[in-house]
Amino acid sequence: MGKAAQRKGGDGARVIVLPADFRLGAVAGVKADLVEALEAAGAQLDGGAVERVDTAALQLLLAYRREAAARDLSPAWRGVSEVMRDAAGVLGLARDLELPANMPA
Amino acid sequence: MSKAGLAQFQQVFIEESLEGLDTMESSLLALDNGGDGELVHTIFRAAHSIKGGAATFGFPEISSFTHEAESLLDEVRSGKRAIDGGIIELLLRTVDCLRGMFARAQGGEPLNDAVAAGLRGELAAAMGRGAAAGGAQERREVDQADAWTVRFRPHPGMLAGGNDPLRLIRELGALGEIAVTPIFDRLPATLAALEPTECHLGWTIALKGPARRADIAAVFDWVEDECDLAIEAQHVVAPAAAAAPAPAAVADAGAARAQREASAESSSVRVSIDKIDGLINLVGELVITQSMLDTFREGEIDAARMAVLEQGLAQLARHTRELQESVMGIRMLPIASVFNRFPRMVRDISQKLGKQVKLEMIGEHTELDKTVLEKIGDPMVHLVRNAIDHGLETPDKRRAAGKPDVGTLTLQAAHRGGSIVVEVSDDGAGLNREAIVAKAVQRGLIASGEGLSDDAVAELIFQPGFSTAAVTTDLSGRGVGMDVVRRNVADLGGSVTIRSTPGQGSVFTITLPLTLAIIDGLTAAVGEERYIVPLVSIVESVQLKAEAVRSVAGGGELFRFRGEYLPVIRLHDVFGCSGAVQAIDQGLMVVVEGDGTRVGLFVDGLIGQQQAVVKSLEANYRRVQGISGATILADGSVALIVDIVGLVRLQGRRKAA
Incomplete structure (x- = not known):
């Protein structure tokens, strides 16, 4: 599971679907997508299907979010799974990732 | 889990x-x-x-x-x-x-x-x-507090090592309520510059709840080398009472050692990859041979094919033997594991006794069976203690005798023939012939020392209850010494001998079988049954005339063998075999030695020599006196292995009764 799936959302925006097993082995692939997305003026992140996540994955999202914020791109979450939300909470990253307060996973 | x-x-x-x-x-x-x-x-x-x-x-x-x-x-x-x-x-x-x-x-x-x-x-x-x-x-670091601050900064490589801060912080959360503040100062400014598999984050974690420092440290045990960690107490609950520096009740090192020895017998063995690869190779060869032999299932076997068949069978025999040796080799461990406990012991004992001892160890890599290895420790401890306590002299005595202050104690192990020989030697005073003779006379073991060879005198110290130490010490000299050593070694199928030169020292030699799993034995027939008599115990076998055996009062029988009278043990009597030869001149007397005593085993006849793979009778049936195990003969029948030492003791008890 190297690369995150990409698709166009209903509104035509770019959507990056984060893999179910979003851990160390998957981060390089997702990073490539995120770098691309930054160049294309951002994308929506869909973490609704993420079942496993680790520090490396959240760190990657954090780096993406920080650069996106520096480029004045607003956060756009399409979905956040409970697993992701919980992990971000443990690592104290929920606020910096600008996870939406309540969103159906 | x-x-x-x-x-x-x-x-x-x-x-x-x-x-x-x-x-x-x-x-x-x-x-x-x-x-x-x-x-x-x-x-x-x-x-x-x-x-x-x-x-x-x-x-x-x-x-x-x-x-x-x-x-x-x-x-x-x-x-x-x-x-x-x-x-x-x-x-x-x-x-x-x-x-x-x-x-x-x-x-x-x-x-x-x-x-x-x-x-x-x-x-x-x-x-x-x-x-x-x-x-x-x-x-002073505080051990217990009800609020802590943990600063946790993983090194970049920690994630790749399989350690996830997420898991660690979660574990920390199990100790109390945590508030986690991430540190971003090392996070690259751009996403492109981020090496996503390295850790660029750090955390400051405030932990509330009564926790011990050790509990917190334990969470980070595995990653200690992969992160910078600081654990600071914020609120101290009580002064650490356990840190009283008084060395309360420091038990004798001997107690700890006794515990260790009790736990020394372990149930697993670690095997080097080389040995396993060797086994796999051999099994491969065996499979090839088997498939070669398989071709003989079909077709006529003419002279040419017969030659190939014979060659194949010879190969099979060779591979089977090699496989057997390799499998036995798995149980073989270097004796170093036993030797290694001695430097410490020698240091402790010599300090206690005010003696200077240099310990030399030779042949630590000699391999022997794990079971033998585990049981040889105690006898060796005894010999080493004795050597320092009784053998080596104090520095001033040594100086007076013209020897260097420092005494030398040598442990040496080597393969010799099919046995392992372990020697414990010292350059001390040697056995004191006069003291031993005097003690033996006092104990009624001998009438006088006249005419006794030095070897015979040395043998006396293996008698039960023999100890010449005037004052018994806690090190050795409780009078339960050398006889126990000899018995323990005999239980392993080995023997102990001593060579001593006055003024120059003593050498104790323990000879042990390489393994307990296979023995060389002679198959003896007794009625319908077959018994294996271990070859190491056999002195000689003789055919006696009926009149050579005399009955004595109390029901025992004796026969004269090389100038001494030996008791007869009729195996068919002991084990209750029917149809056995009763007349002395029809059967065979096998003279065996066990526990330092010789006896004659009366059997119908000897069938031949063979290697017996020992199967435990205790594990498969129950313990039987006079039998040390069982084995399976070439025809598939079971033969029992005679426990010579056990039989001799059994005989002794019957005599006493």
């Missing part, structure tokens, strides 16, 4: 830890003798693995105890503290204490005891003392 699963790993962990402790001990001793600084790293690593493993496998007491020792070692390792005799002594006692804790862990007993508590205090005190001496005036 299931409880059973964890227990299985615990056993492996305990065995590995005991090996680690052996390493620590031998390195500490080497350090004491002026070894190099690399040894400190070796000791530290051993302590570190024990600590980490103990935390993982559910022994928090061992983990936190080892942590104290590790902290001290860390200061030595980093050069903050110079190592001296006091620290080595303290760490050696820590090793003993840990052995005790592991022994209790195996027995399912509570791990901590007064010794552990006392040593803990001493270790902490040693740290504190050093800090004061160094002028650093470090604040």
Whole structure:
């Protein structure tokens, strides 16, 4: 599971679907997508299907979010799974990732 | 993980830890003798693995105890503290204490005891003392508080090592309420610059709830080398009472050792990959041979094919033999594991007795069967103690005798024929013939020493209850010495002999079979039954005339053999075999020796010599007196293996009754 799936959302925006097993082995692939997305003026992140996540994955999202914020791109979450939300909470990253307060996973 | 699963790993962990402790001990001793600084790293690593493993496998007491020792070692390792005799002594006692804790862990007993508590205090005190001496005036670390701040900064490579801060912080959360603040200062400014598999984050974690420092440290045990970690107490609940530096009830090192010996018999064996590869190769060869022989299922076998068949069978025989040897080899371990306990023991005993002893060990790599190895330890301990206590003299006595102050004790192991020979030799005073003879006369063992050869006199010390030490010490000389040594060695199918030269020292030689799993024996027929008589016990077999055997009062029978009268044991009588030869001149008398005594075994006849793979009778049936095991003969029938020592004792009891 190297690369995150990409698709166009209903509104035509770019959507990056984060893999179910979003851990160390998957981060390089997702990073490539995120770098691309930054160049294309951002994308929506869909973490609704993420079942496993680790520090490396959240760190990657954090780096993406920080650069996106520096480029004045607003956060756009399409979905956040409970697993992701919980992990971000443990690592104290929920606020910096600008996870939406309540969103159906 | 299931409880059973964890227990299985615990056993492996305990065995590995005991090996680690052996390493620590031998390195500490080497350090004491002026070894190099690399040894400190070796000791530290051993302590570190024990600590980490103990935390993982559910022994928090061992983990936190080892942590104290590790902290001290860390200061030595980093050069903050110079190592001296006091620290080595303290760490050696820590090793003993840990052995005790592991022994209790195996027995399912509570791990901590007064010794552990006392040593803990001493270790902490040693740290504190050093800090004061160094002028650093470090604040004494608080052990217990109800609020902590943990600063946790993983090194970049930690994630790739499989350790996830997410899991660690979650574990920390189990200790109390946590508030986590991430630190981003090392996070690259752009996403492109981020190496996504490295850790660029750090955390400050505020933990609320009564927790011990050791519990917090235990969470980070496995990643200690992969992160910067600071644990600070925010709110202290009580002064650490356990840190009283009084060395409360420091038990005799002997007690710890006794515990260790009790736990020395382990149930698994670690095998080198080379040996396993060798086995796999052999099995491969065997399969090839088998498929070659398989071709003979079909078709006529003419002369040419017959030759190939014979060749194949010869190959099969060779491979089977090699396979047998290789499999036996798996149980073979170097005797070093036994030898390694002696440097410490020699050091302790010689200090206690005010003697100077140099220990030399030769042939530590000699391999012998694991079972033999585990049982040879006690007899050797006895011999070594005796050698220092009775054999080697004090420095002034040695000087007076024109010998160097330092006595030499040599342990030597070697293969000789099909046996292992272990020698314990010293350059001390040798056996005191007069004292032994006087004692033996007093005990009524002999009438006088006249006409006795030196060897015969030396033999006397193997008699039960024989001890010449005027004052019994706690080291040796309880009068249960050498006879026990001989009996233990005899139980292993071996023998002990002694060679002594007055003024020059003594050599005790233990000869042991390579393995207990296979014996060479003679197959004897008794009625319908077949018995295996171990070859090592057999002196000779003779056919006697009927009148050569005399009945004596009390029902026993004796016969004259090379100038002495030996008792007769009729195997058919002992084991109740029917249809056996009764008349002496129709059967065969096999003269065997066991426990230092010779007896004649009366059997119908001898069938031939064979190697017997010993199967435990106890495990498959029950213990039978006079039988040491069973084996399966070529025709598939079962033959029992005669336990000569047991038979001799049985005979002795019958005589006494």
